Amino acid sequence: MRFTLTSVLALLGASPAFAASGPFFSLGNTDFVVLLAFLLFIAVLFYFKVPSLIGGMLDKRAEGIQTEIEEARKLREDAQSLLASYERKQKEVQEQADRIVATAKQEAVAAGEQAQADLAKSVERRLAAAEEQIDSAQSAAIKEVRDQAIQIAIAASRDIIGKQMTATDGNKLIDDGIAQVDAKLH
Numbered sequence: 001m002r003f004t005l006t007s008v009l010a011l012l013g014a015s016p017a018f019a020a021s022g023p024f025f026s027l028g029n030t031d032f033v034v035l036l037a038f039l040l041f042i043a044v045l046f047y048f049k050v051p052s053l054i055g056g057m058l059d060k061r062a063e064g065i066q067t068e069i070e071e072a073r074k075l076r077e078d079a080q081s082l083l084a085s086y087e088r089k090q091k092e093v094q095e096q097a098d099r100i101v102a103t104a105k106q107e108a109v110a111a112g113e114q115a116q117a118d119l120a121k122s123v124e125r126r127l128a129a130a131e132e133q134i135d136s137a138q139s140a141a142i143k144e145v146r147d148q149a150i151q152i153a154i155a156a157s158r159d160i161i162g163k164q165m166t167a168t169d170g171n172k173l174i175d176d177g178i179a180q181v182d183a184k185l186h
Contacts, residue, residue: 024032045051165173 023029080129
């Protein structure tokens with residue numbers, strides 16, 4: 001369906017609002033009054049240079065937006081450089097932490113080996129001390145057994161000699177002992 005200007009005007013002219021208002025260029029026609037008011041409003045806007053004011057405001061707003069965009073770009077670049085810096089520092093710190101862990105592991109292994117060596121030496125010293133104590137106890141036991149054997153032998157000799165020896169034999173033994181001591185001292 002194709003509309004032409006005359007068909008549109010005929011439709012508008014047939015509407016009840018146009019039929020009741022009378023001729024178009026009359027102050028009694030509300031459409032004409034609205035058209036005049038609109039044209040007067042547009043004229044006032046141009047007289048007070050409202051479009052240039054609005055254009056200026058829009059230009060200022062566009063400049064502000066452009067400034068904000070550039071500022072945001074700068075902030076983004078700064079943030080990217082700061083991020084790169086932090087990533088480098090984080091990588092360096094991670095490498096340093098890895099080195100510290102590796103060093104700590106090496107030191108722990110070395111300390112473990114040293115502790116094993118110290119423990120082996122301590123065990124050897126304790127074994128040696130225990131062997132010395134055993135030898136000493138054995139020597140003491142042997143000496144004690146000998147001392148008791150000597151005491152028993154002396155007691156037995158005393159009993160045997162006391163029963164078999166006479167006073168003259170005893171005096172003779174004493175004189176022989178003194179002579180031996182005198183010979184050894186001179």
